[in-house]
Amino acid sequence: MNNQFGRKEVRYHNRSNELICAVRVALWNYKPAAVFGTRASDPALSVKTGGITSTEIAAIVKSAATKAGHGPARFSTHYVQIGGATVLLNTGVDRLVIKLMGRWLSNAFEEYSVLSFKGSAELSRNMCL
Template sequence: YTSCSGRPACIATADVSDAIKRAAIKTGKDPRHFGSHSLRTGGATHMYRSGTDALTIQFHGRWMSDAFKTYTRLCKESVATLFASMVSGSRGDSTLH
């Protein structure tokens, strides 16, 4: 981005992390659980939940391995559906594609 003086400037990771922690506090969350890395987790999770294919998630997150799968989080509804299918013995597709 450009600064107020019109010069090119960079945003420091610490500034991003601080902004995320302040937002966590404002929403009543524990700021120790949030930081700049939360953006990678949130981005990967959003893409996964919206049906984005695994290769696209991996590409946009610049992951060189399938480590991106550890960044995705299931929502409570997905966990409840998965649990119900486990209890009923259903073999629905619950893998990360």
């Protein structure tokens, strides 16, 4: 895969038992490849006619928001990226990993993220160590 600067980039993921697992998602993308006419070397988010665009992803996000009873104008692909960074921060993932995997060019994801109950659950215990 090429990053936003056009340089070759390879990422490795390990399977986890979490609901959101990169390996599980990769398998979900791999199985329908025959249906979409893609090859193993093609990007995960692609179809025979080309890649899936951020516009298409945004339409899916907005449709899901509408079905959930929310105003679609409030949602975009940026929120998917922010949500991913927030979950990773709250589970203790290193900030550099989040920056690289999320293709953040700055540390802006730290400003957007929200500390959740789950993310702060261990704080008081750690302060007593």
